[in-house]
Amino acid sequence: MSADRRPDPATAVFVAHRNLLFTVAYELLGSAADAEDVLQETWLRWAGVDLDAVRDQRAYLVRITTRQALTRLRTLGRRKETYVGPWLPEPLLTAPDVAEDVALADSVSMAMLLVLETLAPTERAVFVLREVFDLGYDEIAEAVDKSPAAVRQIAHRARAHVAARRPRDVVSxxxxxxxxxxxxxxxxxxxxxxxxxxxxxxxxxxxxxxxxxxxxxxxxxxxxxxxxxxxxxxxxxxxxxxxxxxxxxxxxxxxxxxxxxxxxxxxxxxxxxxxxxxxxxxxxxxxxxxxxxxxxxx
Structure with a gap:
């Protein structure tokens, strides 16, 4: 933090995007505790980045978060194999503004998170980044270490998979x-x-x-x-x-x-x-x- 007590540029950017990054991690993991750990890992990597070399700070942070979440998602999958009884996502008390954003509310609903559980980790990441956060295929490709063409195919497959399992209609x-x-x-x-x-x-x-x-x-x-x-x-x-x-x-x-x-x-x-x-x-x-x-x- 600088002498006038304002946060340094890296901290200010991270704080400005923190809620978005938490949402990305939570939608990929279904666990708030694990999402918070991912944010800690994201911050440690972001703190060492040369900001002048970053063209799109939001996309860069989302990319770091996605990579960390994918690593943790695979670990979480092994943990679920020994879980006692059905595994359900960690519920979050949310403010009214979340419900007002219909697309966001649908994407974090318990029903949708359970549908996302049926996707492979990379499919889940591609679907969430494309359908919920509207990232471009090139940006997603960098986040999941795939070619843009492969990402398009994964997105198409994941979209069809989710469509067959998600709620039939948007409920008022x-x-x-x-x-x-x-x-x-x-x-x-x-x-x-x-x-x-x-x-x-x-x-x-x-x-x-x-x-x-x-x-x-x-x-x-x-x-x-x-x-x-x-x-x-x-x-x-x-x-x-x-x-x-x-x-x-x-x-x-x-x-x-x-x-x-x-x-x-x-x-x-x-x-x-x-x-x-x-x-x-x-x-x-x-x-x-x-x-x-x-x-x-x-």
């Missing part, structure tokens, strides 16, 4: 809030029919306890099974338990509290006004980011 915020409200009311009262009315016939429920908290070890499929699970387990909320509507990953969600302490986060995927995906994160290591807002940008 009002429709999502209405579905969440109906779901919350049914869960709080243990209303089995109310749950059946809001759950899609082929709904899939996943819960992540990380081997620390009790969770269903395998996906639960079908409205009847999911409704009965909710009515028997999470339902009849009251007394020492409560559900709090919040914005998680740019979408309406619920925080479950027991005795005032956060017990888990319930995120939903909504299609045609019905819940098609239910994601319940209880792993304590993944809940620190729902107590304060995380700034995301693109």
């Amino acid at each position: 915020p009002a429709e999502t809030r209405a579905a969440l409200k109906a779901f919350q009311r049914a869960v709080e009262t243990g209303d089995l029919q109310g749950l059946l009315d809001i759950l899609a016939p082929d709904v899939v429920a996943l819960s992540d306890g990380g081997g620390v908290k009790q969770a269903v070890p395998r996906p639960v499929v079908g409205a009847d099974k999911v409704a009965r699970l909710l009515a028997a387990g999470v339902g009849r909320v009251g007394g020492e338990a409560s559900l709090e509507p919040v914005q998680v990953n740019g979408c309406p969600a619920l925080i479950m509290r027991l005795n005032g302490e956060i017990d888990g986060v319930v995120a939903l995927r909504i299609d045609d006004g019905l819940v098609t995906g239910l994601y319940y994160v209880r792993n304590p290591e993944k809940l620190s980011r729902v107590e304060r807002e995380t700034a995301l940008s693109r």
Whole structure:
């Protein structure tokens, strides 16, 4: 920092792009903790760069971040192989401005992050950098060490893969809030029919306890099974338990509290006004980011 206490140019540029870089790393990893580690590694490399030799500072920083995230993504993949039960992304409490950016909210939603999990690491990076952050093929090629022609092919393949698995239509915020409200009311009262009315016939429920908290070890499929699970387990909320509507990953969600302490986060995927995906994160290591807002940008 200079004598007048202003940050040096390298620090100022990094800080200006920090939220963007965190968002890139998080979308590639699905883990805020790992994304923060990637940002630390990015800063260490950026601090040694000759700024006068950098033509596009944003692209250069994104390139460093992507390379570090890809290295960590492969390590994370090995870690997931020994994970106890279903692995879900780390939920983030987000500000209203994230939800207002429809493309950003869609890209960081729990449903989309799970779709991105089905891509190979390089495919995931190419898709995110192109479709979410609108980087050119030449810039992406430098980030993933591929030729621009190869990147175009990867982008085409990844786009088709995601299109076949992503939510069928963009759901309006009002429709999502209405579905969440109906779901919350049914869960709080243990209303089995109310749950059946809001759950899609082929709904899939996943819960992540990380081997620390009790969770269903395998996906639960079908409205009847999911409704009965909710009515028997999470339902009849009251007394020492409560559900709090919040914005998680740019979408309406619920925080479950027991005795005032956060017990888990319930995120939903909504299609045609019905819940098609239910994601319940209880792993304590993944809940620190729902107590304060995380700034995301693109």
